[in-house]
Amino acid sequence: MRHFDVEMSDLQNRLLDMAGLVQEMIKAATQKLVERDSKKLDVVSSLEKEVNVQEIVIDDKCLKLIALNQPVGADLRFITSAMRINSDLERMGDEAVSISERASDLIKYVQLKPLADIPKMVEIVRSMVMDCIKAFNTSDAELALSVLAEDNEVDSLRDKVINDIKNLMLKASDIDVINGAVDLMFVAKSIERLGDHATNISEDIIFMVHGKDIRHPRNC
Amino acid sequence: MRHFDVEMSDLQNRLLDMAGLVQEMIKAATQKLVERDSKKLDVVSSLEKEVNVQEIVIDDKCLKLIALNQPVGADLRFITSAMRINSDLERMGDEAVSISERASDLIKYVQLKPLADIPKMVEIVRSMVMDCIKAFNTSDAELALSVLAEDNEVDSLRDKVINDIKNLMLKASDIDVINGAVDLMFVAKSIERLGDHATNISEDIIFMVHGKDIRHPRNC
Numbered sequence: 001m002r003h004f005d006v007e008m009s010d011l012q013n014r015l016l017d018m019a020g021l022v023q024e025m026i027k028a029a030t031q032k033l034v035e036r037d038s039k040k041l042d043v044v045s046s047l048e049k050e051v052n053v054q055e056i057v058i059d060d061k062c063l064k065l066i067a068l069n070q071p072v073g074a075d076l077r078f079i080t081s082a083m084r085i086n087s088d089l090e091r092m093g094d095e096a097v098s099i100s101e102r103a104s105d106l107i108k109y110v111q112l113k114p115l116a117d118i119p120k121m122v123e124i125v126r127s128m129v130m131d132c133i134k135a136f137n138t139s140d141a142e143l144a145l146s147v148l149a150e151d152n153e154v155d156s157l158r159d160k161v162i163n164d165i166k167n168l169m170l171k172a173s174d175i176d177v178i179n180g181a182v183d184l185m186f187v188a189k190s191i192e193r194l195g196d197h198a199t200n201i202s203e204d205i206i207f208m209v210h211g212k213d214i215r216h217p218r219n220c
Numbered sequence: 221m222r223h224f225d226v227e228m229s230d231l232q233n234r235l236l237d238m239a240g241l242v243q244e245m246i247k248a249a250t251q252k253l254v255e256r257d258s259k260k261l262d263v264v265s266s267l268e269k270e271v272n273v274q275e276i277v278i279d280d281k282c283l284k285l286i287a288l289n290q291p292v293g294a295d296l297r298f299i300t301s302a303m304r305i306n307s308d309l310e311r312m313g314d315e316a317v318s319i320s321e322r323a324s325d326l327i328k329y330v331q332l333k334p335l336a337d338i339p340k341m342v343e344i345v346r347s348m349v350m351d352c353i354k355a356f357n358t359s360d361a362e363l364a365l366s367v368l369a370e371d372n373e374v375d376s377l378r379d380k381v382i383n384d385i386k387n388l389m390l391k392a393s394d395i396d397v398i399n400g401a402v403d404l405m406f407v408a409k410s411i412e413r414l415g416d417h418a419t420n421i422s423e424d425i426i427f428m429v430h431g432k433d434i435r436h437p438r439n440c
Binding site: 162169 | 272273275276279280282283286287290292293296297300303304307382386387389390392394395398399401402405406409433435436
């Protein structure tokens, strides 16, 4: 195996490790939210530190790979896609932190009527994240394409959740209920954003595999 | 001037043009919000189409510049930073669209007590955006650093705004007031995110100029 191929394989493995950490963060944050388990906080914040370090290490590795090997074509697309995916993964970690922090507050407030669509959103988004990582690992553009389709479902669940929360707000007679409802609203937004990042990553994979930029299809 | 230098200068100009379009979008969306002027919508959505096209053109140009010229050091950093800045600018455009759409709804609802801190947030964020574009144009890392400091002020204004909106919600006796309050809450979040993107761009400029990655300072 050429030295360059070894380095490219190392880049892929590092990104997969980082994706694994981010998946752990999302799992811990959403379990805490759905199961109201307050012990999950420390896992999320300690994983975030590791993800932040890895983001910088991976970007540095990408720059060195380009500078020292002058890749073109599919190799260059792989490296620049890796830089984008790296950035999306780190931002997914930030959303997991935000969900985890708001879940801690939610546990403290009066019990809000459980919103059944939030666990549904969580389930779809976690499956999108799993699939886009798998698609990156196996360069599977078909699987990446299937992730894009799921994002619409997340968006329509989010609309339902926001409507339910608005009705909760209207009936609220105490600030704790409003606090809880606002937290839930931002949690729904964060879950939706996890889906958006999985969508971005899937678009990057399709570009990486086929060299075709499918962002903004209605414009181009 | 070498052909490569001409191309690099063209890349910089294209990114500045794109930044100009995004600045227009932010200006139109926030004017509509603050001045309640409904005629601004078309400007924002037509500019968005242009920004989306430019994002793809600029990324493609960056890849070609790397593949054909095999740049290293500061030139390579400039190109990869341009790719990141390009992505942040496009996402800023998305936030401007979101602000503009919610402002259209806000105009329809009953008049909400004007929240004086929202125009303040807008003013700071627009100045951050202007400064980070200027810093990119003149490779001014000091100016980029000054943008980072302003982000804390945006975050604390956002907290005040969210608290004021929660109090509005608590007093609401009709769903239109709740709808308006929720729209305002997401608008405040979008304005905050504009500041986050200006922060990301400023970090990229500092990396571009000094080769030093200052993201996540507490971790590294």
